[in-house]
Amino acid sequence: MRIALVAGELSGDLLGAGLIRALRRRYPQAVFEGIAGPGMLAAGCSGLFPLERLSVMGLVEVLRHLPELLRIRRALLARWRADPPDVFIGIDAPDFNLPLARRLRAGGVRTAHYVSPSVWAWRQGRVRGIARSVDLMLALFPFEERFYRDHAVPVACVGHPLADEIPLVSDRAAARAALAVTAAGPVLAVLPGSRHGEVGRLGPDFIAAAQGLAERHPGLQVLLPCATPALRAQLEAQLRAAQAQSLVRLVDGRAREVLAAADLALVASGTATLEAMLVGRPLVMAYRIAPLTYAIARRLMKIDRFALPNLLAGRDLVPEFIQDAATPAALCAALDAWLTEPARAQAVCAEFARLHAELRRDASEAAATALGALLGPPAAAVPVTR
Numbered sequence: 001m002r003i004a005l006v007a008g009e010l011s012g013d014l015l016g017a018g019l020i021r022a023l024r025r026r027y028p029q030a031v032f033e034g035i036a037g038p039g040m041l042a043a044g045c046s047g048l049f050p051l052e053r054l055s056v057m058g059l060v061e062v063l064r065h066l067p068e069l070l071r072i073r074r075a076l077l078a079r080w081r082a083d084p085p086d087v088f089i090g091i092d093a094p095d096f097n098l099p100l101a102r103r104l105r106a107g108g109v110r111t112a113h114y115v116s117p118s119v120w121a122w123r124q125g126r127v128r129g130i131a132r133s134v135d136l137m138l139a140l141f142p143f144e145e146r147f148y149r150d151h152a153v154p155v156a157c158v159g160h161p162l163a164d165e166i167p168l169v170s171d172r173a174a175a176r177a178a179l180a181v182t183a184a185g186p187v188l189a190v191l192p193g194s195r196h197g198e199v200g201r202l203g204p205d206f207i208a209a210a211q212g213l214a215e216r217h218p219g220l221q222v223l224l225p226c227a228t229p230a231l232r233a234q235l236e237a238q239l240r241a242a243q244a245q246s247l248v249r250l251v252d253g254r255a256r257e258v259l260a261a262a263d264l265a266l267v268a269s270g271t272a273t274l275e276a277m278l279v280g281r282p283l284v285m286a287y288r289i290a291p292l293t294y295a296i297a298r299r300l301m302k303i304d305r306f307a308l309p310n311l312l313a314g315r316d317l318v319p320e321f322i323q324d325a326a327t328p329a330a331l332c333a334a335l336d337a338w339l340t341e342p343a344r345a346q347a348v349c350a351e352f353a354r355l356h357a358e359l360r361r362d363a364s365e366a367a368a369t370a371l372g373a374l375l376g377p378p379a380a381a382v383p384v385t386r
Contacts, residue, residue, distance in 0.1 A: 002085045002086055003023065003030055003031070003033075003375075004034045004089070005033075005035070005040065005045060005089045006076070006100065007091040007092070008035075008051070008054040008092055008096055008097070009054070009092065012037075013037030013039045013051060016039065016043075016091050017042065017043045018161065018363070019114065020043040020045055021364065022365050022368035023368045026378045032045040032046065033045060034048060035051055035053075035076075049076075054072070069096065073099070073100050080104055081104070081107050084104075084109050087111065087112060087375055088100070088112070089113070091113075091115060094117040097113060098113065098130060101113060101133040102129070110135050112136040112137070114138040115139075127153065131152070131153045135154060136156065136374060137156075138155075140160045144157065156366070157361070158361055159362070160359045160363060162274060162278055162359075163359035163360040164361075164362055166256070166279060169280070170259075172260060175257050175258075175260035178261075179251065185217065185218070185219025186264070187220075187222075187261055188210055188220060188222045188263070188264055189225075189262035190206050190207075190223070191225065191259075191266070192266075192268055194228075196234060199238075202286060202326070203234070203238045204238055204241070204242065205286070206286070209266060209328045209331035210222045210248060211242065212329065213332050213335050217339060221249070223248075223251055223262065224248050224258075225250075225253060225258045226252055226253070227253065255275070259275060259276050259279040264281055264338045264339065265284070266283070266286070266335060267283055267285055268286065269307060269322075273285050273308045274309070277312075277355065277356070278352070278359075281349075283309075284318065284321070284331055284335050285306070285320050285321070286326035287321075288322070288323055291323075313351060313355065317352075319337075
């Protein structure tokens with residue numbers, strides 16, 4: 001058995017590594033090949049091209065690398081048409097993987113895609129192209145599964161790997177001890193994003209909101225994890241400009257530990273909202289993009305909520321502030337409400353725990369089980385160990 005996979009970035013490589021291990025337990029003779037990062041390579045996947053070739057973000061960067069991306073896709077298509085794998089699995093990177101899957105499927109190769117694009121949120125017409133591209137969509141969230149079923153696309157919800165990885169109850173005392181947080185005052189985690197553009201747009205207002213909250217709650221401690229040294233330098237400059245060096249403590253990496261140590265969080269939209277929910281901390285979400293980009297995107301959007309906890313619950317669990325609404329005063333007031341209304345915070349955290357349990361499905365094993373519909377039963381029963 002031969003299984004082809006393509007991961008487009010390190011987050012996909014982590015998913016792919018877990019999936020390969022789960023598939024190998026069921027199909028011990030399987031051979032894996034494709035575009036892989038260090039995790040997938042260590043799990044036994046043969047790399048045809050370096051993953052870094054596909055890890056391109058931003059319109060200008062994509063255009064600059066487009067000739068190489070197209071060349072790689074043509075090479076993969078030629079290889080797998082000449083010697084078809086039993087299945088092709090695209091892992092995220094939909095702009096690269098779905099067109100490749102569509103051409104392979106037209107040639108008789110069974111195909112799956114792991115991690116749904118946000119087709120449920122905007123440009124929903126793309127689902128017709130997805131239906132032509134894949135025999136199976138492996139979705140992370142239940143609301144995605146419902147969307148695909150409504151559009152007659154074969155789908156399995158496998159849960160989110162972060163829900164498997166993060167314990168159902170995060171140990172605040174242990175996280176505080178690890179970070180040397182000793183004072184008794186409330187602790188605020190501030191996560192303004194992991195890219196320079198996000199931090200540039202949100203960092204100053206997040207810092208100002210923290211300053212306002214400190215005025216209302218003397219003894220407040222503020223922890224801000226920095227994803228990279230370059231982002232740390234950017235944030236240090238913002239703290240100097242705001243004269244907030246004594247209030248905000250920068251931490252190199254360790255974002256999840258910072259969330260676990262905190263009483264509440266102020267985060268940019270995206271996976272950080274999910275991580276804060278899974279750690280079980282009440283949060284305020286904000287996001288801001290270029291005005292023209294927002295004006296165009298808003299016309300295409302089909303959703304009224306953006307924070308993943310709200311999307312998962314189907315109602316407003318946490319405050320969201322988008323574009324001009326994301327002012328320091330508004331953010332500060334929303335954070336203050338979590339500290340001054342403990343019963344509300346406790347109720348929301350209870351709902352977070354329910355959602356966490358719903359997403360905790362052993363994603364790699366669930367994905368491998370679902371792929372059995374395309375691969376057929378294992379030649380011999382192999383015990384599944386976790």
